[in-house]
Amino acid sequence: MLTERQLEVVLAVVYEYIECGEPAGSRTIAKKYLRGCSPATIRNEMSDLEEMGYLYQPHTSAGRLPTPMAYRLYVDAIMQRRRNPHPGVNGWLDDIRDQRRDMESVLAYASQLLGKVTSYVGVAAIAPLEDVAIHRIDFLRLGGETVLMVIVLNGGLVHSRTILLPADISQDMLDNISRSINTIASGNPWGQVREVIYSYLVQELEQIFHSCREAIDQMDLILSSRKYRLFTGGARYILALPDFQDMGKLKAILSLLEEEKNLAAIVEKCSQKEGVRVTIGDENPVPGISSCSVVTVASSTKGQRAVLGLIGPMRMDYERSIALLETMLKGLYEDF
Amino acid sequence: MLTERQLEVVLAVVYEYIECGEPAGSRTIAKKYLRGCSPATIRNEMSDLEEMGYLYQPHTSAGRLPTPMAYRLYVDAIMQRRRNPHPGVNGWLDDIRDQRRDMESVLAYASQLLGKVTSYVGVAAIAPLEDVAIHRIDFLRLGGETVLMVIVLNGGLVHSRTILLPADISQDMLDNISRSINTIASGNPWGQVREVIYSYLVQELEQIFHSCREAIDQMDLILSSRKYRLFTGGARYILALPDFQDMGKLKAILSLLEEEKNLAAIVEKCSQKEGVRVTIGDENPVPGISSCSVVTVASSTKGQRAVLGLIGPMRMDYERSIALLETMLKGLYEDF
DNA sequence: ATTGGCACTCGATGTAAAAGAGTGCTAATA
DNA sequence: TATTAGCACTCTTTTACATCGAGTGCCAAT
Numbered sequence: 163m164l165t166e167r168q169l170e171v172v173l174a175v176v177y178e179y180i181e182c183g184e185p186a187g188s189r190t191i192a193k194k195y196l197r198g199c200s201p202a203t204i205r206n207e208m209s210d211l212e213e214m215g216y217l218y219q220p221h222t223s224a225g226r227l228p229t230p231m232a233y234r235l236y237v238d239a240i241m242q243r244r245r246n247p248h249p250g251v252n253g254w255l256d257d258i259r260d261q262r263r264d265m266e267s268v269l270a271y272a273s274q275l276l277g278k279v280t281s282y283v284g285v286a287a288i289a290p291l292e293d294v295a296i297h298r299i300d301f302l303r304l305g306g307e308t309v310l311m312v313i314v315l316n317g318g319l320v321h322s323r324t325i326l327l328p329a330d331i332s333q334d335m336l337d338n339i340s341r342s343i344n345t346i347a348s349g350n351p352w353g354q355v356r357e358v359i360y361s362y363l364v365q366e367l368e369q370i371f372h373s374c375r376e377a378i379d380q381m382d383l384i385l386s387s388r389k390y391r392l393f394t395g396g397a398r399y400i401l402a403l404p405d406f407q408d409m410g411k412l413k414a415i416l417s418l419l420e421e422e423k424n425l426a427a428i429v430e431k432c433s434q435k436e437g438v439r440v441t442i443g444d445e446n447p448v449p450g451i452s453s454c455s456v457v458t459v460a461s462s463t464k465g466q467r468a469v470l471g472l473i474g475p476m477r478m479d480y481e482r483s484i485a486l487l488e489t490m491l492k493g494l495y496e497d498f
Numbered sequence: 499m500l501t502e503r504q505l506e507v508v509l510a511v512v513y514e515y516i517e518c519g520e521p522a523g524s525r526t527i528a529k530k531y532l533r534g535c536s537p538a539t540i541r542n543e544m545s546d547l548e549e550m551g552y553l554y555q556p557h558t559s560a561g562r563l564p565t566p567m568a569y570r571l572y573v574d575a576i577m578q579r580r581r582n583p584h585p586g587v588n589g590w591l592d593d594i595r596d597q598r599r600d601m602e603s604v605l606a607y608a609s610q611l612l613g614k615v616t617s618y619v620g621v622a623a624i625a626p627l628e629d630v631a632i633h634r635i636d637f638l639r640l641g642g643e644t645v646l647m648v649i650v651l652n653g654g655l656v657h658s659r660t661i662l663l664p665a666d667i668s669q670d671m672l673d674n675i676s677r678s679i680n681t682i683a684s685g686n687p688w689g690q691v692r693e694v695i696y697s698y699l700v701q702e703l704e705q706i707f708h709s710c711r712e713a714i715d716q717m718d719l720i721l722s723s724r725k726y727r728l729f730t731g732g733a734r735y736i737l738a739l740p741d742f743q744d745m746g747k748l749k750a751i752l753s754l755l756e757e758e759k760n761l762a763a764i765v766e767k768c769s770q771k772e773g774v775r776v777t778i779g780d781e782n783p784v785p786g787i788s789s790c791s792v793v794t795v796a797s798s799t800k801g802q803r804a805v806l807g808l809i810g811p812m813r814m815d816y817e818r819s820i821a822l823l824e825t826m827l828k829g830l831y832e833d834f
Numbered sequence: 835a836t837t838g839g840c841a842c843t844c845g846a847t848g849t850a851a852a853a854g855a856g857t858g859c860t861a862a863t864a
Numbered sequence: 865t866a867t868t869a870g871c872a873c874t875c876t877t878t879t880a881c882a883t884c885g886a887g888t889g890c891c892a893a894t
Contacts, residue, residue, distance in 0.1 A: 187887055200837050205888065223844045223887050244733075263644070264660035271758075274756070300638060304654050307601070312648065318640050322648075322658070333634075369636035398752035401745055409737055412748075416734035479679070538868050541857065559856050559875040633861055 169235070170196060171207045172216050176228045176236040178277070180477045183404055185225030214303075214337055230443040230476065232453070235482050237440045248485040255493040265318055270393045270491065272470065277396010279327075280483060281403055282474030283419065285427045285458070286391040292313050294465030296347040296385070301327075301336040301377075309336065311377060315386055316349075317464035321384045325376050341364070352385035390429050390469070394419050400488075402415050405453075405475035414450035415473065424448045432458035433469045455480070459487040463495060470494075500550075504814060505571070506532060507543045508552050512564045512572040516667075516813045519740050521561030566779040566812065568790070572778045573816050582716040584821040586615075591829040596815040601654055606729045608806065608826065613732010619755065619812030623726040623765045626651050630801030632691070632721070637663075637672040644673065647713060651722055653800035657720045661712050678702070690720035726765050726805070730755050741789075741811035750777075750786035751809065760784045768794035769805045770790070774820050779812055786791055791816070806830075811828060 174195035178186040188204040196204065207225050211217045216235070217226040228236070254275055262268045269286035276284025297314040306309050307329050313321045327336075342362060347355045359381075363374050397419055400406045406415070417472070418424050426445045432439045441456040455478055458471035470491050472483045500508070514522040524540040544562050547553045552571070564572070566688070590611055598604045605622035612620025622778035631652040638646040643665050649657045661746040663672075678698060680752065682824050683691045695717075699710050734754055736742045763783045768775045777792045791814055794807035806827050808819045 176665060187889090191889075194842090201887090202839095202889095204837085206836085218672065219888085222846060222889095223885085225887065244773060263662070264646075297641060298638065300636070302634065302648065302650055304650055304656070305549065305652065309653065310600075310648075310650065310656055312646075314638055314640055314646065316641065320640070320646055320658070322656070326599070333788065346850050395756065397757055398749055401749045401752065407745070409743070413734055413737045416737065421736055465891080520855090525856080536868050537856095538858095538870095539866085542867085546856080556877055558858095559854090559873090561856065635845085 163185050167196070168207055168211060171204060172228070172232050173213060173236055173239060175208075175217060175226055176232050179228055182331075185220060185227050186409065187225035187335075190225070191465060195290075228477075230445075231420065231444045232456045233476060233480075237442065240481050241438065241440075245485050245488065246483070248482065251486065251489040251493055253280075255490070258494075262313055264320075265389070266320075268391075268494065269391075269468075270395070272494065273283065273393040274395030275471055276304065276486070276490070277394075277399055279477075280472055280474070280486065281396075281399040281470045282478055282483070283397050283400060283415065284395045285425070285429065285469070285471035286393040286395075287426075287433075287469040287471075288319065289388045289390040289467050290317070290319055290385070291462055291467055292353070292388065293463050294319075295351050296348050298340075298348055299381070300340050303333045303336060312379060313381065315465060317466045323380050325380050327374070327377065339363075339366070352381070356382075356385075359471040386401055390426050390433075392422060392425055392426070394430065400474070403475060405477065411453055412487070415454065416474075418448060418451055428456055428473075429458070429469050429471065432456060432471065433460035433467060437462060438482060438488060440484070457483045457487060459484075459491050461491055461495060468494070503532070503535075504543055504547060505514065507540060508547060508564070508568050509542075509572055511553060511562055512568050515564055515813055521556060521563050521643065523561035526561070535808070542814045564813075565732070566781075569812060569816075573617070573778065576817050576820065577774065581817070581821045581824065585816065586827040587822065587825040587829055588658075589626070590615075590662060599812065600656075602727070602729075603655075603729075605804075606731070608830065609726075609729040610731030612808055612822070612826070613735055616808055616815075616822065617732075617735040618808045618811070618814055619733050619736060619751065620731045621761070621765065621809060622731075623805040623807075624655065625724045625726040625760075625803050626653075626655055627720070627798055627801050627803055628656075628689070628724065630685045631685050632688075633688050634680050635640060635649040635717070636676050636677075637668045639667075647716060649717065651801060654800055655804045657735075659716045659720065661716050663713065675699075675702070688717070692721075693717075698800060707710055717720075726762050726769075728758060728761055728765065729814035730761070731781075736810070741812060741813065747789055750825065754784060754787055762793055763810075763811070765794070765805050765807065768792060768807065769796035769803060772796060774824060776820070793819045793823060795820070795827050797831060799826055804830070 172281050173188045174191050188201040188208060191202045192204045201396040208217055211224065216229055216232040218229055219226055229471050249371060258268055258271055262271055263289060268286060270482055273284040295316040297316045300312045302312065304324065308324050308325045309325045312323050343359055345356050346362065360378060363378065367374055391431040399418065406412050409419060431447050432441060443455065444452045446456060448454065453476055454473055455476050455482060456471060457484050458475050460467060460469045468491065470487045472487065507527060510527050511522045524537040524544060528535050528537045528540045543551055548562065549736055552568040554565055594604055594607055598607055601624060603771060605624060609620040609622040633650040633652045637646045640660065643662045644660050645663045647659050647661050661715050679695055682694050682698065696714060703710055705742065733752065742748050749803055767783050768777060774795050779791065780788045782788065782792060789812055790808050790809055791812050792807060793816060794805055796803060796805045804827065806823045808823065
């Protein structure tokens, strides 16, 4: 569909706009990217490309801007190419290694780092895989009717949830229950042991079984829904970007970050396949950030699925973002 | 120092500015607040008040704005008065009761609620008191060298931390250690049992003691530092306020929210005494938000110190904010 | 098919005048 | 002596208008 030169022009416009943040004129493109052509030629091509939906003018006397279609073209082109690892990541990873123990704080820190070095919003997320084995389940009486249920999955992911259990079940009884449950569950995925545990609880705790309903429900919630645990960082840095001087956009993105649900939708959508994924503008499942792009990289090992991501303006530096995320996730996986 | 009428004028200017967000002119003040005087009289008073440092003009032909001193006067006046409970809080508390179990999620939700209904930034924090008794300490082997240490305090506060312990200490051994420690610690504050636990670990775990160093360190960190666990919510709503149209201020406040350390400083300072505390502009320990005010209310029970707060522009609605926080904290304490 | 030339468009920038809000001062007043 | 009306003055905001310049579209020449 597109001639060789048209492709060159589109990519040049995208590149130029990502670099400089201003509409690219025919003159600039001719001089910086297609030396063989005159501005007039570029103008003709641009005019055609505008009809085709790749470019548009904010007003008559301005240069051309890329449409989401053009960004898509550009990103697909990048993805074909071989990427170099992002420099500097190793140093940051050393920082992480030095100071952080558990997955939670590693990811929290990683998301902040991502935000800081890119000026976009950093995202990190982790969720258990469907078939992850349970490592152990413990119950700790907090006092009164409340009991803390701690579920540790193989791979080190820890979930804790407060549930209500009758006050007359002592800690010793809880320990016994936990021991029995662990005998059944430990090393197996929830799907395989759910029924067994259920019937164990039914017969063992007959008299108080109705109260255990909630424990089972919560286990289901944690172990079946496989919700992502989300971390974001660096929101403050986007304020410096020219693209977010508009309060409307700013509000949309801050709302997104505060609404766990929407952020989860984005991460979920992006993480369906392994590796890098770029979602441009309207391709995002969340309305309101249709002028933003999301770059994510996902990977699974040891029963967990981890996602690192960056949310930035549509004219974000895709090439660098992708390289950074890939290098970082790879580095993190070497440690954990 | 201030005559009766001067006081009236200052308070009127503050009130007017809080209400309308624009500099108050002599005419307005005379018409809306001091009917007995003419604008010219008010002008004279204002001029004196400006010399005294209570008011200032952004430029010659504008009305007067309150200085932090004036806000202080205004807030002190409010604090003298009896406050009515904030309406609507009971409904929100019902929401919280229905859906949330543990302190963590209650406070997270509360902070979001506070932000949403005021358009300021909501803050919630909780920390153990110095003499809080330990309820129990457990160790859960996560796999490899990592062990999850869970410390439950009387009152329901739960701290967990991943520590490293040699892989050859089995879960059974961990359970034994935990049992012994709990026999010593349960029901007592850390300060009283620290040494006993220390020497127990020394003699019991002689051969691996050096590895337990970290466990003790982490206990100290959690139990002695009594750091606040912080929650913030509603940052997105301040974007709509005219006071935060300025990117500089916005950046300052977002940075504050992302920097746990600074936020902790604010909460700590505000929570030194019981009840309501208002910190205006420069009175805040954190530079950068010198154009903001912080209203907090603190209270201690059951071994915990809880703080609710609002961070808003200096011209925030102090009266409503104070009422809201007081009503809310009181309501939360009835439940927990 | 490409290019140079040129008229045209439209936002950005700058300047000047007018409008409006509010003050400070002075002289009159109670 | 404290208050007030009146008025000149200051400074921002708004509006209008001219200018500039980047960039286009189109046409005729190559």
